[in-house]
Amino acid sequence: MxxxxxxxxxxxxxxxxxxxxxxxxxxxxxxxxxxxxxxxxxxxxxxxxxxxxxxxxxxxxxxxxxxxxxxxxxxxxxxxxxxxxxxxxxxxxxxxxxxxxxxxxxxxxxxxxxxxxxxxxxxxxxxxxxxxxxxxxxxxxxxxxxxxxxxxxxxxxxxxxxxxxxxxxxxxxPAALTGKPIALGGSLGRVAATGRGALQVLDLWAERNERKPEDTTIAVQGFGNAAYHFARLAHQRGYRIVAISDSKGAIHHPEGLDPDPIKEEKTRNQRLKGMVYCENSVCEHKGAKTIEQEELLALDVDVLALGALENQIHVDNVESVRAGLLLEIANGPVTREADEALAKRNVPVLPDVLANAGGVVVSYYEWIQNRSGEYWEEDSVNQRLAERMTREAQRVMERAETRNIPYRRAAYLLGLERISEAILARGQCHRCE
Known part of the structure; x- marks a missing residue:
């Protein structure tokens, strides 16, 4: 402890x-x-x-x-x-x-x-x-x-x-909690929303940097709900997923991996036993080389998508990171010291407070649907998600590029600016002009 x-x-x-x-x-x-x-x-x-x-x-x-x-x-x-x-x-x-x-x-x-x-x-x-x-x-x-x-x-x-x-x-x-089953008022599109939103942020970055999906390799750390759906949708978009890991190990294939059969193998035993959690590993997939989890973090790829736990890239391993971009699907996977080291090397990080926000956006849509009693088709949910993620990601990226600051700093400036304005508007601040 x-x-x-x-x-x-x-x-x-x-x-x-x-x-x-x-x-x-x-x-x-x-x-x-x-x-x-x-x-x-x-x-x-x-x-x-x-x-x-x-x-x-x-x-x-x-x-x-x-x-x-x-x-x-x-x-x-x-x-x-x-x-x-x-x-x-x-x-x-x-x-x-x-x-x-x-x-x-x-x-x-x-x-x-x-x-x-x-x-x-x-x-x-x-x-x-x-x-x-x-x-x-x-x-x-x-x-x-x-x-x-x-x-x-x-x-x-x-x-x-x-x-x-x-x-x-x-x-x-029903509006008291979100992420519920559809039968209890859950929203269509909620399960894949975090991964889908992360891909939309990556797509916008790739577009602004004139990079095509088919020319972009990705290593995905983590294979839970958010990381799996990100990998699945990225594969469909044409990105090349060359490595995947979970809590038990990692696999690598330079020519690319299809996340769906890997997920199928990983969850087969879960369905047979009626378990809530999966006990199998991506390492059971036979079509790829098994590597150490730390090796995945050091692969020479265009994008390292971090979808596991906090503090995965830290002062002791940041120098081994060779990816051209880090995408934070998990919360807090890069420590402050590692973040600063990456910035000095001009390695951009698409931060968690933007990149993994798709889940809370669709939770917000679920909350709206629960309160109105009117439920939307999945295509409508996905379209609304894409519009909001793209709009706010553009604001973050434009601020970062205009001021020549990291994406994380730009995102925090935007978010804390909005919170500060709300505090001041409520009259809860005294020594303010």
Whole structure:
């Protein structure tokens, strides 16, 4: 646990340093700075779960709401052994910035439970999900804080939580959570939205740099929901996916890989056993060479798409990165020190607060559909997603190019500028002109 706490503290420190640097550049009120240095609310709970063997276990959980000047908090729930309060707080800050960058009427939210969900049976996982929802029910709702899926949570888990929230409220409130099954008011297009949005940002960058998909090689770290759909859609667009990894290993094929049969092999055992999580690996694919996960990060490719965990590119391995561009599909995969080292080498990074925002954009569309009672066709959802992602990505890229600054700095300037304006408009700042 000491290492996990250090990891979370490092994330939080990096976030605060960047926040202060950008606020200095914006020259905004000190009152705005003070409001943004801490979350509005950080709730810790104990989630009581009766295990299948009759024993009782209590898992620590958290829900954090960052600045909500733009609207109710919005953000996912992750189940992972390393989750702690600082990690959830940092993730909620990133969500606040991300929602602002995409022009969404939301503040930042995030939740998590410190658990290895793959060690639980399906029934234990359902009890955990419902228990966590009961523990945070008093601080969420469609006008206060709207949870969604994140690492190791999915539509099935959101369905359990939505049902539990309806039972607590004695009402049907589909807009209280997003990322739900379609049968419970989920939006078409939500499952692939994060990967699709990341590809749209990459497409825009490629277009602005006169690069064709068929001339662009990509290595994909991670093969969860977001990274898989990114790889699948990128392959369809003509990009050459030359390497893929998951938590158990990595594979490489210079001529290119088709993500769909790899996914099929990886999930076959999951379907047969009726499991919630996949136990197989991409390494079981026979048509490619198995390599070490660190080797994938050092491949000579045009794009390194990071879709796994935080802090994957750091001071100890950044010099081995040979990719021409990094695309952050995961949250915080590049540390601040590594980011600075890449900038000195003129290696651009398309940041998480822009590149992986497709999921929250379509969650916003789900929220709108739930509140109006009118549901959209998938083509309409995808079109709206493409229009918003392209519009806001263009703003970020134009600002970065005009001012000759990294894309991350440009994105934070745009997001924090919008949050600061909302704080000032609410009259919550005193020493302001």
């Amino acid at each position: 000491t290492q996990d706490r250090h990891h979370s503290s490092h994330l939080f420190d990096d976030a605060r340093i960047l926040l202060n640097e950008v606020l200095d550049e914006l020259d905004t009120s000190e009152d705005v700075r003070q409001r943004l240095l801490q979350p509005n609310l950080s709730l810790q709970v104990g989630v009581h779960v009766r295990m299948d063997d009759g024993s009782l276990k209590v898992f620590p959980g958290w829900r954090t709401q960052y600045d909500t000047s733009l609207g109710p908090a919005k953000g996912g729930i992750r189940f992972h052994p390393s989750v702690d309060q600082q990690e959830v707080g940092t993730l909620s800050f990133w969500m606040a910035v991300k929602c602002a960058v995409l022009g969404l009427p939301y503040g930042g939210g995030k939740g998590g439970v410190q658990v290895d969900p793959k060690a639980l049976s399906s029934l234990e996982l359902e009890r955990l999900s419902r228990g966590y929802l009961r523990a945070i029910a008093d601080v969420i709702g469609p006008d206060r804080d709207i949870p969604a899926p994140d690492m190791n949570t999915n539509a099935t888990i959101m369905g359990w939580m939505s049902d539990e929230y309806d039972a607590i409220q004695r009402d049907q409130i």
